[in-house]
Amino acid sequence: MMRLEPRLRVPPALILTAPIVSVAVTLVLCAALIVWADAPVGRAYLLLFDGAFGSRFAITETLTRATPLILTGLAAAVAFRAHFYNIGAEGQLYLGALAAVAIGTSGISAPPVVLFPLMIVAGMAAGAALLLVPALAKTRLGVDEVVTTLLLNFVALLFVSLMLDGPMKDPTAMGWPQSLTLPEELEFGKLLERSRVHSGLIIAIVLAVALWIVNARTTFGYEMRAVGANAKAARFAGISVNTAMLKTALLSGALAGLAGVGEVAGRAGYLTLDMSPGYGYSGIVIAMLAGLNPLGVVLAAIFVAGVIVGADSMSRAVGVPTYLADVIVAVSLLSMLVATMLARYKVRWS
Amino acid sequence: MQPPVLRLSGITKRFGALVANDDISLDLARGEVLGLLGENGAGKSTLVSILFGHYVADAGSIEVFGKPLPPGQPKAALASGIGMVHQHFTLADNLSVLDNVLIGTEALWSPRSHRREARERLLSTSKQFGLTVDPDARIASLSVGERQRVEILKALYRGARILILDEPTAVLTPQESEALFETLRTLIADGLSIIFISHKLDEVLAVSARVAVLRQGKLVALRDAGALNKAELAELMVGRRVDAPVREPAAAYSTSDTLLSVSELAAGDKLQHASFDVRRGEIFGIAGVSGNGQAQLADALCGLLSAAHGEIRIDGRTVSAAPRAFIAASVARVPEDRGAVGVIGDLPIWENAISEHYREPAFSRLGWLRRGAAKAEARRIVERFDVRSSSLDAPTRSMSGGNIQKLILGRALLNQPAVVVANQPTWGLDVGAVAYIHTQLLAARDRGAAVVLISEDLDELFAIADRIAVMFHGYLSEARRDWTLAEIGLAMAGSRQ
């Protein structure tokens, strides 16, 4: 019979090798899928890596993709650490983008110095507001947040569709449901010419570092960690669990909303219904790959972005379906879970 | 001379470096009650787990009714006639008595459960041994004594001829315990054999024919019950003379010394009415079998539960029902569940040391934690209260239960609180740790604190409490200095004089 015993002391080396081992295992397992598609494994993986990091274009594309992923990853990490399972980042992202576009194209006569931060704040507030409903439902009524946040994704997307079909529709867009374009002075500036990398990336990385510091060194971070580790004991010690959870939810929703702002103001310029290929859900995977650590989220986001971008170019070259990227991400999530668990627990046979 | 129904020969079991059972051999005769005594950690649970097939012994053998028992197979143990009543009941609250008795008695892949036949058999078994139950009652609706009856019936239904009872009276009143002993006598008369595990010396002596004492994994004594007295047994269990902490009688009082005043308090679903005052420099004990409202009273005194009726005053002022308010009112709290409520196991020791005070200017400024100050405080607690740990940064759950309790106690007592609320503070600890905690509580009292001690252990209350009141069915009795054991037992069972 197999038994799991928690290790009293976890050597840091084990924690660090866990992601590396799980990525390796993933590549081995997914090789079978490449073989199934009648493609050469080695060449396919090389093309994947090349497409992700092999050229200036590749790197900038990867970084552009990583920007929203860092933010949704942070959103998930913040929430999951408090055992608040926010699966609604996708909807929060879209609402954030909608709010940003609403402010940005509203024609309010105010200088960009005012409108720009207002746009960002509106996006974050929209994301936070959407998550507030399930958060309150959980703290006041005890409703499990997994299903409520999930279902709200569909509601949010339908609402955006409604807006893009109606009041916020761009009349010059030849019938396609899309919003007006943001004026240039309200867009996130490009970091490098002839690339799509924008200053949203800097904001995302700065936020990751800031969150890491808040977590470890502030009273708010202490409360979040305490509530996440043991809500009952935290309450006994005088920490207000509900307040901590609500604050966490607001922060998480705001981060997801900001991801939407970044996409619409940094990459696209206008809002369409297919702006996000599931960034909200990918954020959850990224958070788990990073062990819920904000700094790890940056690395994990770049990894996932690389896989997605690389798979695109690889697919065109060797005919392996692009969905390989999603499989790689899913398998690395599961193997990361197993690897982390094995790092923390010893397996005993009796 | 009939052959023994159960024979253990040379049972040895190691967990790493710890020898839990060291070459233990004993017999159980037909129709006999064998008392198994020992402190926490002496090896009783391990021995019984081996008997029941949860563990496999490293050496030794077991014979049941003359036949060797295959090790590590609970099904084989059950089939051979061994039945076990655990200390913590293995019952599903949302299911019925019949469901709970039926589980495991039929082949898993059988297409139909024979519930009607099972119900008849259950009723006849319960009648045979005088244990009345309603097969369709949901376990959640039964009292503790009734649930224990279901546990015993589970074993008898399966044809157990050897019954092992692990601390059966831990949750019963003295009167319910008497009823249990009656049941045991009926079982013996029917030819069953019983192993009675307990740490309550009086009961073991009263009900057993022979007594086996385990200490640190070894069998140190196996004697007839009639040939032993309580003091000898205690010495055998502990291996040394146990010195009770010296207790000076409390000084004379005046009412202006009242620090904690509870009037007509009702809270939660179980606490109906509690009124009492605790003065400066006194230990106020609250006795009672668990489940009578003490948990709610403790929660209310810790600020976790708001009163439905009545009020609590600390030093004359009412306090709102929030943990933070009670902490600010200088109430030190030692909760019942030290590992899961008293500390946050995953956080490092120093963060748990300041968990109640991290918001104070000493430990945080403008939202930033002052780590140096916090660690210094933790160091003070660790040194003053003898908390053994590898380092202040180690996760708190890496410490033993006794050290976790000392950390909690130190955190509570370091800054000389006005009021101390301690709920089952010595549960599950070894004799040394128990004595240490009693000494600290007495020291707090002598420094002028008002101490409330809620405990199911009458020995503990008689040892250090100045006055004792009894909780029963949500009502708190008058506090007295001079209870006899019989009087307090009756109060715990609800009969008033």
Added chain:
Amino acid sequence: MLDILAAAPFWIAVLRVATPLIFGTLGVLLCERAGVLNLGIEGIMVAGAFAGWLAVYYGAGLWTGVLIAACTGAVFGVLHGLLTVILALSQHVAGLGITLLATSLSYYAYRVNFPKVSSPPTILPFTETHWFDRVPLIGTALGAQTALTLLALAIVPLIAYVLNRTPAGLAVRMVGENPAAVEAQGISVAGVRVGAIAAGSALMGVAGAFLTLSAFNAFYFNMVNGRGWICVALVVFASWRPGKALLGSILFAAFDALQLRLQQSSAGVLPYQLYLMMPYLLSILALALVARKAAYPQALMKPYRKGER
């Protein structure tokens, strides 16, 4: 509106829409009664839809396709059980991982098999049985259903019987309330839990297969579209009881069918998106109303470590 409710076509649609919900909700119910939250349902439904359809596309019979869908579901269920029961990983995250894995594998396999098609290839699906046409009142609605819907209706009392009247069902119920009690009888908690998850996941696979083999006749991306999550909500609403699960599924399907008809009849008055939002909002509302009183299986989402008290 009354004329909508009284017409047979309405109830025909309701039963059809309810079928995958019935299978899916019963599947989640089995897992949760055993104490395990299975968030892999959305992905398992996709995998079941794909696997069943693919088998039929390559020449298997329709019922063989259903069986293959069930087996596919069971395989993912066993994987879920390995992760959450044996390795005691977070049930939330493992479930979401399985959804991601099952969905992406299905889409990948679809593209490998059909790299260049623009419209999904079709198969010949289940046809209406017309077995109960002459039964008064409900005959028309029932008769117009396919065999899979009738199977769904028949499985409800079957699951209720298994749970309440067989030893295996008792073991499943008990493992979700007090696993220590089961272990004490020498029954393996892990075995019962993984078995329940496998069986529940098989049902989820069949729910997916209904979409490709009965409701429609091809495999589309985003076909499942959140039905799996709705089943998770419905189980709470149903207090983990098969009969109430049937009721909840039909109620939900009725609302869904109603909004479609309202949309059509009052065309242009309200944006269609508002109607589409209703099922999701209703589910959230239902959860909010029921949550306080919910009698959760006591061991739900608590991993069981053998030998621990």
